[in-house]
Amino acid sequence: MTPPDPAGGAALLRYRPTDPAAAPAVQELLDELGLGRLEPEDLAGYGGRNDNWAGRTSTGARVFLKTVARAPDGTSGELDRALSFETLALRLPPGSDLRVPEHLGSHRPGAVSAYRLLPGARSGAEAALDGDFDEDLCRTAGRAVATLHGLDPRGAGLDEGEPPLPPLDWLEAFPWSALRDRSMGQIAAWKLVQDDPEVVAALRGLRERERAAPRTPAHCDLRFDQFVLAEGQLYLCDWEEFRLADPARDVGAFVGEWLFHATCAVFAPTGGGEGSQEPAGFDLSHQEVLRRGGEGLRRHLPRVEAFWQGYLERRTPDPGFAERAVGFAGWHLFDRLIATAQAHATLSPVARAAAGIGRTLLTRPTGAVTTLRLHPPTGAVTTLRLHPPTGSTR
Incomplete structure (x- = not known):
């Protein structure tokens, strides 16, 4: 996920990240973008299956960089899918119901992408646990997901x-x-x-x-931790599984x-x-x-x-x-x-x-x-039953 800005007071766990020197593509991407070098005293990492780095650069930019999986031949379907979404995201009009963190650029050989860090943000998973992912936010999320599904995929090279x-x-x-x-x-x-x-x-x-x-453009890995709340807005992140589906x-x-x-x-x-x-x-x-x-x-x-x-x-x-x-x-x-x-x-x-x-x-x-209230009541209602801790799931 795209994490919150460490300077924004977010309450998520932070970890000591992998040394960026062990991933030369990180600095190569920062050089391509003219963003300088990551400042070690402000560097953090967040949980996840891929290496990531969040913090300030020597030019004052606040960035989040993440790696994605690569195949043995060096290709990355995950990066390809994420970049196909960024192509579609450029077509979103101002004020769209679908908001996404700004993509700064990607380094294809190293399968690294850079995003602008969202100030004062918190994960949707954290908000759900705290009881703050309320009905208004859920309605906003519904509009965002519907907007995603309504995008015209032509010319974006989506994975089929x-x-x-x-x-x-x-x-x-x-x-x-x-x-x-x-x-x-x-x-x-x-x-x-x-x-x-x-x-x-x-x-x-x-x-x-x-x-x-x-089939429509679809996220295909939608979870609460793919949502981020920042400055009163809800963002949707992590597009590695994005495709026509x-x-x-x-x-x-x-x-x-x-x-x-x-x-x-x-x-x-x-x-x-x-x-x-x-x-x-x-x-x-x-x-x-x-x-x-x-x-x-x-x-x-x-x-x-x-x-x-x-x-x-x-x-x-x-x-x-x-x-x-x-x-x-x-x-x-x-x-x-x-x-x-x-x-x-x-x-x-x-x-x-x-x-x-x-x-x-x-x-x-x-x-x-x-x-589940997904359409007007018709037909029989099925009760969702919880099984006791020691019982069968049959």
């Missing part, structure tokens, strides 16, 4: 390849190369998927409907983020308040899990609805869009539990509860559309 997740081949078995890099917790999470024929069939069906759906992916991911938060809140000491300081014990009764889960869903559903209404203010989706979005929300819950299981040997009760909701959304998306 199918998004990699969920990997259909992995629904049957892991390739050995992937298995070696997964924790025991992640393997257990994948087994929840692989051992459930209904979930496997639902994911295959979702990918089939996705292939038949209209089913726009329902992005809507489903945003919905899935709130559902994952609601699931995590089950184990907060106050039953889900955002201000909780310590987790509750995992020995909650079945009824207590259901009660707290219901409270979390009721608290977050107005935010989901606000996002959807903002989206509809800027774009009319195709028939079947809401059902696909619900399916992608279900996959997002599995994706998040797989990601959070990376550092664990077993699955937590939170992960199992998320899997239970994800299963409901994937296998019964039509009824869940109404529950």
Whole structure:
């Protein structure tokens, strides 16, 4: 993500970054842009899978630089996709609902990009945890995502390849190369998927409907930490997965983020308040899990609805869009539990509860559309049930 300006008082964790001298392309890019050298006393790094640097340069510019992955031959699909978005971003009119940090330039051989640091910014993930990602911001996010989906992709060289997740081949078995890099917790999470024929069939069906759906420019990696709040404005960042794709992916991911938060809140000491300081014990009764889960869903559903209404203010989706979005929300819950299981040997009760909701959304998306307030009530309503910590996700 594009982080907040360290001088702006943001409350995000900062780390000692990799020595820029170990990445010569960073200085080469700064030289090309005429921005001088990074000042070591003001240099910070932020969490993430790629090296990044944030701070002031010798010319006084405040910049954020990040690397992205490169293939063995030196090419970078991630950088190519991000730059294709920047081509489209140049077409955004002043005052657009879609706001993005200013891209200063990129160094293709080194797969490094530079952005202007946003003053006084904070991550959308932090805002969500603090309870500040409110309905107004969700409506703003909906308008921004709809604006993205409405961009004309012609001439921008967008990637037209199918998004990699969920990997259909992995629904049957892991390739050995992937298995070696997964924790025991992640393997257990994948087994929840692989051992459930209904979930496997639902994911295959979702990918089939996705292939038949209209494609638009889409972020394809939408999470709260891809949003940044700065000077009263909401920005959307991180375009390494940007491509022509089913726009329902992005809507489903945003919905899935709130559902994952609601699931995590089950184990907060106050039953889900955002201000909780310590987790509750995992020995909650079945009824207590259901009660707290219901409270979390009721608290977050107005935010989901606000996002959807903002989206509809800027774009009319195709028939079947809401059902696909619900399916992608279900996959997002599995994706998040797989990601959070990376550092664990077993699955937590939170992960199992998320899997239970994800299963409901994937296998019964039509009824869940109404529950999630994604279109006017029609048909049967599906209840999103949380499973007890020790129970099955079936």
